Amino acid sequence: MSTTLPAPAALAAGFRAILGPDRVLDGAVERDLYSRDGLVTDGDCALVLLPETAAEVSGCLREAARLGLAVVPRGSGTGLTGAAVPLEGGVVVSLARMRRIGEVDVANGCVWVEPGVLNLDVSAAVAHLGLHYAPDPSSQAACSIGGNVGTNAGGPHCLAAGVTVQHVLGMEIVLPDGEVLVLGGPAPDPPGYDLRGVVVGAEGTVGVVTRVCLRLSPLPPAVRTVLLDFATTAEAGSTVGGIIAAGVVPAAIEMMDTGMIVAVEAFTHAGLPTDAAAVVLVEVDGSPAQVEAQMAVVERVAREQGVRQVRVARDEAERALLWKARKSAFGAVARIRPNSYLHDCVVPRTRLVEVLHEIQRIGREHDLLIVNVFHAGDGNLHPLIAYDRRDPEEVARVLAAGDAIVELCLSVGGVLSGEHGIGIEKRDAMALAFSPTDLAAQACVRAAFDPAGRMNPGKVLPAGSRCGEAALAGREVHVPDGAWI
Amino acid sequence: MDLTPRSPDAVAAALARASRDGLTVDPRGGGTKSRRGLPGSAGTVLSTAGLTRVVDHAPGDMTLTVEAGLPVAEVAALTARDGQWWPQAEERPGATVGGVLAAAASARGRLRHGPVRDSLLEVVLATGDGRLVKGGGRTVKGVAGYDLPRLVCGSLGTLGVIVQVTLKLWPRPAESGWYCAEATAAEAAALAARVMAETYRPASVVLTPQALWVALEGAAADVAPPAGMAASEAPPGLAGAGIVECGVPPARLADLVAGLAADGRDYEAWAGVGTCLVAVATAGDVAAVRERALALDGHAQVVDGPPGLRADPFGPPPPGLAIMRRLKRAFDPAGVMSPGRFVGDVQEVAA
Numbered sequence: 007m008s009t010t011l012p013a014p015a016a017l018a019a020g021f022r023a024i025l026g027p028d029r030v031l032d033g034a035v036e037r038d039l040y041s042r043d044g045l046v047t048d049g050d051c052a053l054v055l056l057p058e059t060a061a062e063v064s065g066c067l068r069e070a071a072r073l074g075l076a077v078v079p080r081g082s083g084t085g086l087t088g089a090a091v092p093l094e095g096g097v098v099v100s101l102a103r104m105r106r107i108g109e110v111d112v113a114n115g116c117v118w119v120e121p122g123v124l125n126l127d128v129s130a131a132v133a134h135l136g137l138h139y140a141p142d143p144s145s146q147a148a149c150s151i152g153g154n155v156g157t158n159a160g161g162p163h164c165l166a167a168g169v170t171v172q173h174v175l176g177m178e179i180v181l182p183d184g185e186v187l188v189l190g191g192p193a194p195d196p197p198g199y200d201l202r203g204v205v206v207g208a209e210g211t212v213g214v215v216t217r218v219c220l221r222l223s224p225l226p227p228a229v230r231t232v233l234l235d236f237a238t239t240a241e242a243g244s245t246v247g248g249i250i251a252a253g254v255v256p257a258a259i260e261m262m263d264t265g266m267i268v269a270v271e272a273f274t275h276a277g278l279p280t281d282a283a284a285v286v287l288v289e290v291d292g293s294p295a296q297v298e299a300q301m302a303v304v305e306r307v308a309r310e311q312g313v314r315q316v317r318v319a320r321d322e323a324e325r326a327l328l329w330k331a332r333k334s335a336f337g338a339v340a341r342i343r344p345n346s347y348l349h350d351c352v353v354p355r356t357r358l359v360e361v362l363h364e365i366q367r368i369g370r371e372h373d374l375l376i377v378n379v380f381h382a383g384d385g386n387l388h389p390l391i392a393y394d395r396r397d398p399e400e401v402a403r404v405l406a407a408g409d410a411i412v413e414l415c416l417s418v419g420g421v422l423s424g425e426h427g428i429g430i431e432k433r434d435a436m437a438l439a440f441s442p443t444d445l446a447a448q449a450c451v452r453a454a455f456d457p458a459g460r461m462n463p464g465k466v467l468p469a470g471s472r473c474g475e476a477a478l479a480g481r482e483v484h485v486p487d488g489a490w491i
Numbered sequence: 492m493d494l495t496p497r498s499p500d501a502v503a504a505a506l507a508r509a510s511r512d513g514l515t516v517d518p519r520g521g522g523t524k525s526r527r528g529l530p531g532s533a534g535t536v537l538s539t540a541g542l543t544r545v546v547d548h549a550p551g552d553m554t555l556t557v558e559a560g561l562p563v564a565e566v567a568a569l570t571a572r573d574g575q576w577w578p579q580a581e582e583r584p585g586a587t588v589g590g591v592l593a594a595a596a597s598a599r600g601r602l603r604h605g606p607v608r609d610s611l612l613e614v615v616l617a618t619g620d621g622r623l624v625k626g627g628g629r630t631v632k633g634v635a636g637y638d639l640p641r642l643v644c645g646s647l648g649t650l651g652v653i654v655q656v657t658l659k660l661w662p663r664p665a666e667s668g669w670y671c672a673e674a675t676a677a678e679a680a681a682l683a684a685r686v687m688a689e690t691y692r693p694a695s696v697v698l699t700p701q702a703l704w705v706a707l708e709g710a711a712a713d714v715a716p717p718a719g720m721a722a723s724e725a726p727p728g729l730a731g732a733g734i735v736e737c738g739v740p741p742a743r744l745a746d747l748v749a750g751l752a753a754d755g756r757d758y759e760a761w762a763g764v765g766t767c768l769v770a771v772a773t774a775g776d777v778a779a780v781r782e783r784a785l786a787l788d789g790h791a792q793v794v795d796g797p798p799g800l801r802a803d804p805f806g807p808p809p810p811g812l813a814i815m816r817r818l819k820r821a822f823d824p825a826g827v828m829s830p831g832r833f834v835g836d837v838q839e840v841a842a
Contacts, residue, residue: 158638193739199811200641203608206638250553292709352633419629436636441625451642
């Protein structure tokens with residue numbers, strides 16, 4: 007497809023006038039590097055743009071509009087669905103140089119940050135004020151706030167605290183035509199439709215977010231973390247359900263199966279029981295009285311389910327070690343096979359155990375090693391397939407197993423993604439979860455922001471999802487005097 | 492002519508007919524939020540009273556799927572059996588699930604539980620032109636596709652009729668209680684700041700002209716009167732000919748309250764949230780309250796009142812109006828849904 011486009015060097019002139027010579031990359035190596043993210047699929051990048059201000063982003067989007075180029079916003083490139091992969095020879099707008107953290111607004115419990123700021127750096131910047139930014143994806147040391155907004159990122163602590171959209175009060179966004187808007191902010195419930203809520207999770211298909219107002223939460227006065235060791239997956243699953251049924255929503259409930267425990271223990275030496283069928287990591291936080299009460303419930307339920315060992319983290323160092331074990335799970339698997347394919351889907355919590363067994367069956371059927379580490383409390387599964395990318399036959403089996411996992415999750419009443427998003431990876435599977443009418447409505451939402459369809463094309467919605475012609479190109483509707491809408 | 496369809500399909504069919512015939516439609520749940528928007532704009536009332544099925548109740552998954560006409564009070568009774576609740580929803584007598592969501596009416600416990608938007612997992616919307624569109628997903632977590640639930644929440648029936656929803660439920664707290672201290676406006680603001688600093692995640696901190704009210708939830712040991720406060724009932728609802736709802740950054744709420752107190756107004760202000768309900772009697776009151784809110788980087792809308800108070804119910808239009816109009820046109824191409832519900836600057840329309 008790039009053969010129909012002018013050579014990148016010729017495209018670059020207008021962008022160089024905005025960004026200067028050094029922040030427009032057109033070399034083959036750079037274009038190749040920016041044509042991929044955490045998904046296996048590569049794209050085709052015409053140019054890489056490195057703006058440092060919203061005004062520069064706006065200028066770049068105007069120039070892209072003039073040239074009729076697709077625009078792909080990019081954070082840290084840690085996404086797993088191909089949402090940052092440029093298709094159709096678009097320009098990649100990297101926000102990595104926009105990393106300023108504004109003055110912390112303690113009185114309003116928020117802070118404005120630029121999209122290139124890394125997730126973990128926000129909490130680090132506000133910890134001395136007794137605050138933190140709640141969403142904590144496992145990649146939080148590398149992933150950016152802009153990317154988090156694009157994917158509506160989650161993390162272990164989203165069980166009680168909620169995902170990214172619940173922590174984004176507002177944003178500055180550059181629309182595809184270069185217009186800069188500020189949507190939302192610290193004042194609650196601004197009039198009109200909740201456009202802020204639509205931008206979060208839109209995977210860069212509605213504009214380029216250039217500043218984000220993040221809600222900061224108080225650090226809990228007390229925290230306790232416990233590792234529960236089970237001889238069977240069923241007991242572990244029943245414990246998760248039992249804790250919730252007893253009226254406790256912990257800050258986090260994470261589960262690892264035996265394959266993952268072995269991989270992680272070899273990597274982190276955190277003292278995990280490698281003979282366990284499953285471990286469950288539970289964290290409760292809040293007031294000291296609440297932590298006491300909730301931990302009593304957790305322990306009681308676990309013992310009723312036949313837990314082999316209850317390991318309560320004695321201090322902050324041990325707690326950090328347990329979390330390190332959890333969050334380095336994906337790195338640990340790299341010791342088993344050179345590549346891994348990480349899936350993400352959500353099932354009703356009550357179906358967890360049967361779904362885990364089915365996933366193991368899918369692994370056997372496709373002759374693949376599938377290990378699991380996931381957010382058990384909200385039913386958000388992360389089956390991880392270890393494989394070798396150099397073996398095309400094995401890659402084919404990996405993709406087939408992935409499709410089977412998606413179908414499995416949907417068949418028990420689950421959804422396509424809990425926190426990674428759709429991107430390219432699950433674009434076509436959207437048709438399994440939504441009717442053509444549903445998808446057309448989603449296409450209308452996208453088109454309302456980007457009528458020309460140049461923002462990150464080919465993502466989220468399957469080919470052929472169109473907002474009906476009548477809907478957007480239709481006649482002007484009579485608006486009553488004094489009405490907006 | 493009023494309509495009371497008995498199923499989502501019947502709602503869609505009624506809207507398809509209305510769009511074809513150019514008849515305007517005013518969706519109605521319990522009618523507790525119907526005195527808003529431009530006066531005289533109401534069309535045929537489409538009641539959701541015939542949509543009261545419980546579609547799927549899964550306490551173990553903490554989700555509830557119901558039709559939109561089910562009263563909020565019935566959701567409360569149903570979920571209480573399993574020790575659960577829907578804490579984000581404002582619960583007025585007669586209010587329906589769909590009405591609360593269409594109006595984005597959050598409960599006083601918003602400080603702890605967040606806005607009602609956060610509780611809507613999946614929505615089925617009968618669009619203005621009679622399509623049934625589903626968005627979101629039924630699990631407690633999910634990011635598949637564009638967030639139609641958030642778009643629909645607070646859309647006041649201007650995109651279509653909410654016919655079915657899936658809600659995220661939560662365990663009821665072990666204990667909860669309200670506490671009150673009589674105080675002047677200035678004293679209440681100071682006391683509120685102290686309670687907010689000393690209490691981890693209170694459910695509500697509410698300022699009224701003569702008192703401070705605090706709601707606490709959680710373990711028994713955490714539900715005890717803050718210093719200087721005594722156990723009480725919940726604060727009474729605000730009464731007035733009309734109600735203006737202001738939203739200001741939480742840090743500016745004390746300034747707003749000081750101004751309202753100086754003007755001698757009755758109000759209910761939610762500390763830490765930034766929402767402030769103000770009783771008004773005249774169009775001049777609306778303008779004066781709005782002026783104060785706008786000066787504090789906020790906004791003010793008339794959310795209840797007779798026609799005389801609703802000549803300019805929304806104030807200046809928000810950013811992104813062109814996008815909002817395209818959304819409106821996409822979901823309601825014939826423009827029959829609740830015309831005049833979202834109103835504002837005439838000049839913007841001309842532009």
